[in-house]
Amino acid sequence: MSAILSADDLNDFISPGVACIKPVETLANNEFSDSQNAYEVTTEDKVQPENLPPAQISLTDCLACSGCVTSAEAVLISLQSHAEVLNTLDAYPEISLIPDQNRSSLDGNNAQDGESRVFVASVSPQVRASLAATYGISEKEATYMIDQFLSGPQGLRAGGKHGSGFAWVVDTNIMREAVLVLTADEVNETLKEASARKSSKDPFPKRPVLSSACPGWICYAEKTHPFILPHLSRLKSPQALTGTFLKTVLSKALGVSPSRIWHLAIMPCFDKKLEASREELTDVSWSSLDSGAASTETHKPVRDVDCVITTRELLSLASSRGISLPALPLRPLTLAYTPQFPDETLNMFLFRKHSGLEQSLETGTSGGYLHHVLKAFQAKNPGSEIVAQRGRNADVVEYLLMSPGGEPLMKAARYYGFRNIQNLVRKLKPARMSRLPGARAPTASAGGNRRQPISRNSASTGSGADYAYVEVMACPGGCTNGGGQIRIEDVREASSNAQLVTSSENPPKPSPHEQRAWLARVDETYFSAESDTEGEMDRQTQPLSIPEREARVHEALQHWSDLMKIPLAKLVYTTYREVESDVGKSKDTPIDTTRVAELAGKIGGGW
Numbered sequence: 001m002s003a004i005l006s007a008d009d010l011n012d013f014i015s016p017g018v019a020c021i022k023p024v025e026t027l028a029n030n031e032f033s034d035s036q037n038a039y040e041v042t043t044e045d046k047v048q049p050e051n052l053p054p055a056q057i058s059l060t061d062c063l064a065c066s067g068c069v070t071s072a073e074a075v076l077i078s079l080q081s082h083a084e085v086l087n088t089l090d091a092y093p094e095i096s097l098i099p100d101q102n103r104s105s106l107d108g109n110n111a112q113d114g115e116s117r118v119f120v121a122s123v124s125p126q127v128r129a130s131l132a133a134t135y136g137i138s139e140k141e142a143t144y145m146i147d148q149f150l151s152g153p154q155g156l157r158a159g160g161k162h163g164s165g166f167a168w169v170v171d172t173n174i175m176r177e178a179v180l181v182l183t184a185d186e187v188n189e190t191l192k193e194a195s196a197r198k199s200s201k202d203p204f205p206k207r208p209v210l211s212s213a214c215p216g217w218i219c220y221a222e223k224t225h226p227f228i229l230p231h232l233s234r235l236k237s238p239q240a241l242t243g244t245f246l247k248t249v250l251s252k253a254l255g256v257s258p259s260r261i262w263h264l265a266i267m268p269c270f271d272k273k274l275e276a277s278r279e280e281l282t283d284v285s286w287s288s289l290d291s292g293a294a295s296t297e298t299h300k301p302v303r304d305v306d307c308v309i310t311t312r313e314l315l316s317l318a319s320s321r322g323i324s325l326p327a328l329p330l331r332p333l334t335l336a337y338t339p340q341f342p343d344e345t346l347n348m349f350l351f352r353k354h355s356g357l358e359q360s361l362e363t364g365t366s367g368g369y370l371h372h373v374l375k376a377f378q379a380k381n382p383g384s385e386i387v388a389q390r391g392r393n394a395d396v397v398e399y400l401l402m403s404p405g406g407e408p409l410m411k412a413a414r415y416y417g418f419r420n421i422q423n424l425v426r427k428l429k430p431a432r433m434s435r436l437p438g439a440r441a442p443t444a445s446a447g448g449n450r451r452q453p454i455s456r457n458s459a460s461t462g463s464g465a466d467y468a469y470v471e472v473m474a475c476p477g478g479c480t481n482g483g484g485q486i487r488i489e490d491v492r493e494a495s496s497n498a499q500l501v502t503s504s505e506n507p508p509k510p511s512p513h514e515q516r517a518w519l520a521r522v523d524e525t526y527f528s529a530e531s532d533t534e535g536e537m538d539r540q541t542q543p544l545s546i547p548e549r550e551a552r553v554h555e556a557l558q559h560w561s562d563l564m565k566i567p568l569a570k571l572v573y574t575t576y577r578e579v580e581s582d583v584g585k586s587k588d589t590p591i592d593t594t595r596v597a598e599l600a601g602k603i604g605g606g607w
Contacts, residue, residue: 080273080307082317088262088307089156092117094164095256097339118250118261121150122170122242126268126365129526130311130485131325133518139529141330143171146266148328149318151337155328159321166264167339168246174350175245176238176367179213181553182572183369184376186233187469191410206230208428208467211369213237215275216474217421218576225425226578234573238367239265239272240281243304244571245350247283248564253342258283258302265308268482271474276305278574286570310484343563349556360527365478370399370414370471372546377401377410379546384409395476396420412469417476424470480522488518 095116123146125139132142149155150166157165189204212218212233221228236244243263251258265272275281282301309317318325332338341347363371378384383404390397395416401409415424475481488510510518544552561568 080276080309082309082313082320084307085264085309085317086160086320088117089119089164090161092164092262093162094119094167095254095260097167116260117164118254118256119164119166119264120168120170120246120250120261121166121264121266122172122175122239122246123266124172124239124268124479125529126479126482126485126522126526127266127311127314129480129522129529130268131314132525133522134486134491135326137330139525144330144332145325145328146314147333148330149323149325152328152333153337155323156321158323165337168341170242170246170350172238172242172265174352175242177549178553178557178572179235179238179241180367180369180372181376181550182235182557183209183211183233183469184373184550186235187373188377191468205232205234208465209233209469211469211471211473212574212576213367213369214269214473214475214479215271216269217472219271219274220418220421220474222576223579225429227430228425228428229576229578231428232576234575236281236572236574237275239267239308240275240304240574241572243276243281244286245560247302247304248286248566248571249341249343249346249560252564258287259300262306263304265305266311266314267308268311268479268485269475270310270482270484273308276303276308280574280576281305285574286564286566310482311486312484312490315486315490343559345559346556346563349552364414364471365480365523365526366416366471366473367479370412370469373469374399374401374410374412376546376550381409391420393420396423410468411466412471413467414471416473416478418474419476421472421474424472428465477519477523480526481519485522488514491518 093116095118097118123143128139128142128146131137131145132139135142135145137145147169150169151157152165155165157163186204187209190207190209208231210228210231210233212235215237218232221232235241243265246263247258247261250256250261265276279301281304283304284299284301287299315325341350374386378386378401381401381403385402385404387400387402388397389400391413396414398411398413400411403409413424415421473479475483492510557568557572561571564571
């Protein structure tokens with residue numbers, strides 16, 4: 001999906017399910033010169049040939065059938081850009097956070113004026129890897145570069161109408177660790193018998209559980225395969241959970257409305273803009289009426305993530321302010337520009353030195369959801385072994401957790417890229433009831449969504465229902481290959497002494513070998529980031545075990561829930577819904593661009 005939205009070629013487009021109807025819709029209407037002879041019959045040789053112009057198919061036209069992205073969604077995407085970031089920083093002064101005895105307090109001069117804002121940002125590790133590979137620096141130095149740009153005196157604060165910058169820049173790896181722990185809990189619940197579950201009305205999905213962190217995959221499932229929705233993990237993505245976390249804690253601790261906390265997310269993927277626009281990801285899902293807020297009739301929903309820009313758009317943001325990213329100091333910010341988070345417990349959790357995540361070839365480039373689930377279940381079964389078996393290509397890998405006696409305990413898989421996702425969807429598609437007289441209902445052996453005995457040599461041959469968990473990502477190669485990442489074309493054009501700026505012109509298309517080599521370079525940088533096993537040690541000089549890390553996450557999340565007086569489920573879970581296509585529906589009313597713009601501006605007018 002990122003490839004489609006950014007008009008980049010990742011060589012993984014979905015084949016259209018139906019013929020494109022745009023050329024038919026754009027045919028010119030034949031105007032009869034004589035309305036009284038509308039039914040006149042003529043011979044073929046007297047018919048004048050029509051020189052019709054070629055059909056012009058734009059992004060909005062191609063995707064307006066709801067097969068991928070609607071026209072309103074295209075507007076939503078265009079509204080989230082580096083220009084919006086600059087306009088917002090120039091439109092609102094920043095609420096000053098003055099360090100006072102290691103705690104942050106509001107500057108009374110502008111806290112109550114209603115126009116000031118608290119600016120916060122979250123950054124994906126794939127973004128840092130792309131920047132590090134581009135400028136030939138380490139992942140840690142890329143972190144310093146982003147911090148200096150967003151919060152430092154030589155970055156955004158050096159210009160603009162108000163000299164505003166971002167008070168906190170958060171690593172999404174922190175909330176990703178929370179999502180991983182909760183994912184393992186969710187999968188564990190789905191493997192239990194219904195009678196053994198905590199509640200008969202639990203929010204847990206059906207088996208197999210499919211990851212939900214990729215918005216391109218979610219958009220595809222909602223619009224084309226609604227039978228997939230009951231299998232989707234109910235957990236928010238790290239981007240969405242970070243937004244909920246920042247908006248809830250800061251609004252309560254600083255005593256300001258969530259609407260005055262402006263959250264920017266920097267991601268490798270254009271689809272994240274659509275995710276930020278979902279009506280399920282606003283304060284309506286977690287706010288309570290007894291908190292003193294206005295009633296739901298007058299309350300305008302506030303997004304958890306106000307704006308999303310990609311890695312390349314970050315370069316455009318720097319270029320617009322005339323800032324050279326490589327020229328920024330590659331060192332941590334001083335204390336004057338790093339206020340402590342209002343809650344001490346959550347400050348230790350959010351800004352600890354190491355995120356606690358393992359990043360390696362085994363975890364993959366998309367956060368390691370599947371890897372953590374396997375490791376968590378392996379920890380509960382001492383002596384068990386994880387066996388990997390590659391599918392038809394490198395983006396399909398199946399895993400078996402084998403007991404010490406050689407018995408399979410759990411089966412899971414990883415599917416990256418839409419071509420592979422389509423194969424997964426076919427495996428999970430329910431069997432249809434035959435219409436022939438006397439036909440019997442589909443059984444477990446008649447195909448469809450059947451469960452088969454787990455076999456060690458069953459890679460890519462089963463129905464898919466025997467999976468316990470599947471990590472699904474839209475981009476081939478995973479999130480480091482997101483459509484918003486810096487391209488090899490951009491890097492080739494940049495000289496060693498010039499600032500890298502994305503060009504509007506079309507550079508020469510790199511060869512497949514160059515593209516693979518560049519992606520491998522980004523992946524290497526991503527895997528080189530400091531991990532929990534390399535740096536975070538307890539007092540016994542040993543890395544924290546999975547149960548210890550899970551306990552730490554559960555403790556922090558419970559503290560968050562208690563602080564907000566909101567059930568944790570309302571904070572971490574989300575919902576999905578089927579989206580119907582507009583193809584074939586009445587088009588008596590022409591598209592009203594004003595109405596579309598209003599819809600795009602309405603918070604929660606997304607999918």
